Amino acid sequence: MGNPTARTGAPWRVGLLFSKTGITSVIEQTQLQASILAIEEINAAGGINGRELRAIHYDPGSSTAGFAQHAKRLMIDDGVTTIFGCYTSSSRKAVLPVVERLNGLLWYPTLYEGFEYSPNIIYTGAAPNQNSVALSQYLLKTYGNRFFLIGSDYIYPRESNRVIGELVRMAGGAVVGERYVGLRAQRRDFLPLMRECGQLRPSVIFSTVVGEATTHLYQAYADAGFDPRIMPIASLTTTEAEIGAMGPDVGCGHITAAPYFEAVDSDVNRAFVGRYKKRFGSDQTTNMCVEAAYFQVHIFARALAMTNSIETDCLRPMVLGSAFEAPQGQITINPMCGHTDLWTRLGRANGDGKFDIFWQSRVPVGADPYLVGYGAQVA
Structure with a gap:
């Protein structure tokens, strides 16, 4: 697969798959906003190795088929290898064979039922x-x-x-x-x-x-x-x-x-909540799905800065075992299972x-x- 970001100075391109319409948009819209906030913060700090992080977003409309369709579109037509997205397990399971077949990396910021492992998914929401x-x-x-x-x-x-x-x-x-x-x-x-x-x-x-x-x-x-x-x-x-x-x-x-x-009572979280409300409105609240969608983009960016390659086989080993001071507290991508060590509240x-x-x-x-x-x- 050709990588359109291979040219020095060209933007790093990633996909966002969160619904702005449909029955689960009430929560997916907040995940989209959190992803946008993290991307804007990364770019305001100079991007990743001097290159802008640019998101391509499609609205699956809360449709399982829409998630699969747009995941293929991102990876085949747009040449994207990293996708942040999915809320329901049905949508994740629709995207899973796409990223496995095309060797992409899906970052999944939602709690889920457990009992799954894929080398092509980083799970940042809670397991049972x-x-x-x-x-x-x-x-x-x-x-x-x-x-x-x-x-x-x-x-x-x-x-x-x-x-x-x-x-x-x-x-x-x-x-x-x-x-x-x-x-x-x-x-x-x-x-x-x-x-x-x-x-x-x-x-x-x-x-x-x-x-x-x-x-x-x-x-x-x-x-x-x-x-x-x-x-x-x-x-x-x-x-x-x-x-x-x-x-x-x-x-x-x-x-x-x-x-x-x-x-959550911490300086890191208060600053995060303040930035989120300033960007999207004082009436907006953060939530667990917002927070996971936010910190996973920053973990990705840190790994990308070290590898200087967005290809999955280069990026994933650097992601596994990485730690981050998230709004919930210190978290770690567990190297044994690709899930995240998280707090329970x-x-x-x-x-x-x-x-x-x-x-x-x-x-x-x-x-x-x-x-x-x-x-x-x-x-």
Whole structure:
């Protein structure tokens, strides 16, 4: 494949695959903004070895087929070898064979279900051992052992619910219900599920609903008159972006596990949040997907500066094992699995549309995407 950046002084070209339209654009738009911010910062500092970093962005429209189509377009027509993008696991799995066949490098800044490895993907979002384990332990101890699982109907929610179900059962708990809704689910689709929760009285509703449907789930919960102090919705996917869309009053009191919240108390994070709001508006909030999309571009840039080659076979070995002071804290690309050693935090949404962090790990949690450290029952 010809590399259009081979000429000295020509821009380094990378691809961005995040949706500005469609059902998951509420979160993908924030990932796109974070990527743009990082690229602008790199260029303002002189680029990489004196060469500008230039992004080519296509909008997949939240369509799995669109992600595959545009990944091929980037790599074949545009000659790009590095792509930052994808939110849903379905979109990642659509792009995976493209980057493997054409030897590209996909940087994936989203939590996911684990149980995957590709030498052509750098995973910068949380794996289940970095969110599900701590969250399930806290919920079992604090609220009880009866879990009702609600998810969007695709790969990530089904696999994540399989993991959380095993963690709950290993601790002596029970899954009293497991239901799935379409990605375009409306508030009316959640009403029968809320009636079922009213009858079963679970200790916790565990949500792996994504996109616009998240708003409808939490609004249906509020309409049903449930109390998050007694039976909260706990999630891995509900960020500051979704809380903003549903309204802080609707989201208040519910729980999310994530490596990062806007409320992380550090100078590095406060400076990052300030730059993000200055660039995209004071009403914008950061979130875990924003933060991963941001720091992964900077890790890429550091590796590229050392290799001076954007070809995957040169770049990837330099990426593996690299560390970075991210807004969440010090993180490392784990050289054993291409995933990232991240922090684990639990947050409760407050009336301002943010999260109050009430627990966090003492050190970054090593990536364990196959849950090797948590028993064969989970695997």
